[in-house]
Amino acid sequence: MVSIELVQDFIESSKDKYIRLSDEIWQYAELGYTEQKSAAAHIAFLKSAGFTVREGVAGIPTAFVAEAGSGGPVIAILGEFDALSGLSQESLALRSCPSSEIDNGNGHGCGHHLLGTSAHLAAVAVKNALERSGVEGRVRFYGCPAEEGGWGKTYMARAGLFDDVSAAITWHPGVTNGIVNMESLAVKQAYFRFKGVAAHAGVSPHLGRSALDALELMNIGTNFLREHMIPDARVHYAITDAGGVAPNVVQPNAAALYMIRAPRNRDAHELYERVCNIARGAALMTDCELKIEVHSACSNLLRNNTLNELMHAKMKQFGAPSYDSAELQFAESMHRTTSAAEIEMAGRVLQAAWRQPKALFDGIDALDVHRPWHMHGSTDVGDVSWVTPTAQCMTACFAFGTSPHSWQWVSQGKSAIAHKGMVLAAKTMAATALELYTNPLLLAAARTELAEQLATEPYVCPIPEGVQPPVPKAVG
Ligand SMILES: [Zn+2]
Incomplete structure (x- = not known):
């Protein structure tokens, strides 16, 4: 000693x-x-x-x-x-x-x-x-x-x-x-990026596909999900791209950063998959494309x-x-x-x-x-x-x-x-x-x-291989 x-x-x-x-x-x-x-x-x-x-x-x-x-x-x-x-x-x-x-x-x-x-x-x-x-x-x-x-x-x-x-x-x-x-809670963070088609919102809205609609539907879907998830789980989001500031344009892009937390890694991953499905549903409803990018994650x-x-x-x-x-x-x-x-x-x-x-x-x-x-x-x-x-x-x-x-x-x-x-x-x-x-x-x-x-749940890093640390370009 x-x-x-x-x-x-x-x-x-x-x-x-x-x-x-x-x-x-x-x-x-x-x-x-x-x-x-x-x-x-x-x-x-x-x-x-x-x-x-x-x-x-x-x-x-x-x-x-x-x-x-x-x-x-x-x-x-x-x-x-x-x-x-x-x-x-x-x-x-x-x-x-x-x-x-x-x-x-x-x-x-x-x-x-x-x-x-x-x-x-x-x-x-x-x-x-x-x-x-x-x-x-x-x-x-x-x-x-x-x-x-x-x-x-x-x-x-x-x-x-x-x-x-x-x-x-x-x-x-x-x-x-x-x-x-x-x-503490495990977390998964991911960007959900929707891509639609821009159009004149008054003259030819039928030609547009709104990414903002898709994002709003995704958020609504997630808010309904809350009743059916474990009480200790948490879901937060920040809208990082609302598609611009012009209401007379059908917004062609919209994105949110989601933070999905749950007591254990496997719970967080399951919940993340359910949120991904909601996003896919929103893309289908609005005829938009969806890209899901994992931002980062951490374990309980x-x-x-x-x-x-x-x-x-x-x-x-x-x-x-x-x-x-x-x-x-x-x-x-x-x-x-x-x-x-x-x-x-x-x-x-x-x-x-x-x-x-x-x-x-x-x-x-x-x-x-x-x-x-x-x-x-x-x-x-x-x-x-x-x-x-x-x-x-x-x-x-x-x-x-x-x-x-x-x-x-x-x-x-x-x-x-x-x-x-x-x-x-x-x-x-x-x-x-x-x-x-x-x-x-x-x-x-x-x-x-x-x-x-x-013994019952071995460690699997919650950040998939290939996802790079989000280091700003000026530093990296
Ligand atoms: Zn601290």
Whole structure:
């Protein structure tokens, strides 16, 4: 066993440098698949820390894998760094206002600047501990782009990048400290593009075939489908091409991007096939052509109780951060910007009842592996969890009640509270990884647990071969 002090001391002595890196990435606020500055900043740090870096993996310019160590198990630590559009926000402000520091209109509304940097720091701490203790093993930091709807890790899983990994570890910034004992939905995303015939809508409508009619009929059909799908499934769509702005033209083109979610991969695939049939019916009704293009997909999350319990024990060893009065006051002010409904929603992630919620979660939540939270969103950590046993923790980086993808999360992204959460996550991840190099029985138990889950449904990457990552032309 490697001493926990080794992790504690290394992270405490090097954290300032990584806090600056996180703040720098907050400011870049780059969208999925365009995270060039953020990836470059991570890669420069990793190289200077002695990691060997493979860049541009899985056909994605901003995806990379950094490795250190030799022999032994391979432990992956997963990092993200993509931002969200339209969420530019002044740092530490108590109201919604665009940032003067960020000119691209984006913002780190999910805290992925913290996520990537903390995972990176954990990997460097593991490298240091392996070297200092002479334990055999390899640590990899995975630079995973486009978690927000681009599902970079799914493409990375399809490329086989996790195939030789013994276990994977990651985290997500949040409003509580604990384990992400959660189930998430599998997703399939596809464009449905209809092609008709343009005509004068008044003079010769009989010569036209309306792609917009086809798209509207498809959407209506899907809305009728809702009554006959499993309650935990979700279908959303965005009309990406309404066929122009001229009502006196029969619209020859129309398209929508559909997002189809369900509890497991096979459910999502079945539902996707039903939506495809509705689209085919709409094309038939309107005499239009239909093209279906898969955009991306990701798998539901498979929980690994063995790893989750290990990670929980490690987090408890470090304990929750303590806060000074200025930090508590800031959290209080931020907490006051939230509604009762938001506070109730934040509480759903908790495993143990928190009887008197405060502005800042200051304990370590309990873990009940038999009572997971059924989250109706999705994460591409799902695909990694089907390939190798995977654990995730969460730490309190934001005031309780503030929600992901909101101006409040962007505003708090460079706060001292966020930095403390990031440091606790790094320590927890590093200590969890180190235990796995020296406790082969535990690692074997985690792997057996996954093998049992896959016995009834083996992993099939939900993105078909041939579908390329949607990297913008300017980047690719
Ligand atoms: Zn996120």
